[in-house]
Amino acid sequence: MANIAQMINVLQAMILTDKEKMVLTPTYYIYKMYVPFQDATFIPVDFDPGSVHRNSITLPRVDALAAKDATGKLWLEFTTLIQKSRLKSMRRSRHDVRSAKGETLTAPAVDSVNTFTAPNTVVPKPFPLV
Numbered sequence: 001m002a003n004i005a006q007m008i009n010v011l012q013a014m015i016l017t018d019k020e021k022m023v024l025t026p027t028y029y030i031y032k033m034y035v036p037f038q039d040a041t042f043i044p045v046d047f048d049p050g051s052v053h054r055n056s057i058t059l060p061r062v063d064a065l066a067a068k069d070a071t072g073k074l075w076l077e078f079t080t081l082i083q084k085s086r087l088k089s090m091r092r093s094r095h096d097v098r099s100a101k102g103e104t105l106t107a108p109a110v111d112s113v114n115t116f117t118a119p120n121t122v123v124p125k126p127f128p129l130v
Contacts, residue, residue, distance in 0.1 A: 002031070002034070004027070004031070012027055013025055013027065014027050014028040014031060015028060016116070018116055021116050023115065023116055024114060024119070025113070025114055026105065026112075026114065026122040029105050030105065032124075033077070033105065033124065034077070036067070036069055036075045037065065037067045037077070039069075039070070040067035040069045040070075040075065041068045043068055043074065045064040045065065045066045045076075047064065049062040049063065049064070050062070062079065063078070063079045063080075064078050064079075065077040101126070102126065102127030103124045103125065103127055104124065104125060105123070105124050106122070106125050107122040108121065
C-alpha cells in the first residue's frame with residue numbers, strides 16, 4: 001500500500017507548477033505505473049531474484065508483484081536496484097500468456113529529476129520483453 005498526503009508543490013510532489021507551467025515528477029510516474037494493481041487480485045510470485053549486498057544491507061536483486069485485473073489481464077511489476085539490468089527471460093507458468101509488453105521508468109542517472117526546463121528527463125519508455 002502506498003499513500004501520499006499532498007500532491008502538488010510539496011516535498012516528494014507528484015506535480016510541480018510555476019504559474020502556467022507544470023511538470024510531472026518521477027513520483028507521479030511511479031504511482032501511475034501501479035494503477036493497474038488497484039482493485040486487482042493478488043497473484044503470488046515465486047522466483048529466486050539473487051541478492052545485492054552493500055555494507056551491512058542485503059536486498060533482493062529484483063522484487064516482483066503480480067495481479068489479475070477485473071478483465072482477466074495479468075499485470076507483472078519488477079523493481080530492480082541494479083542500473084542497466086534487464087529482464088532476460090520470462091518463463092510461462094500456469095497462466096496463458098498470449099502477448100506481453102513492458103514499460104520502464106528511465107533516466108540518465110539514478111538521481112535525475114524532471115524540471116521546468118527539462119520536463120522529460122525521467123519518463124516511462126517501452127521495454128522490450130524477450
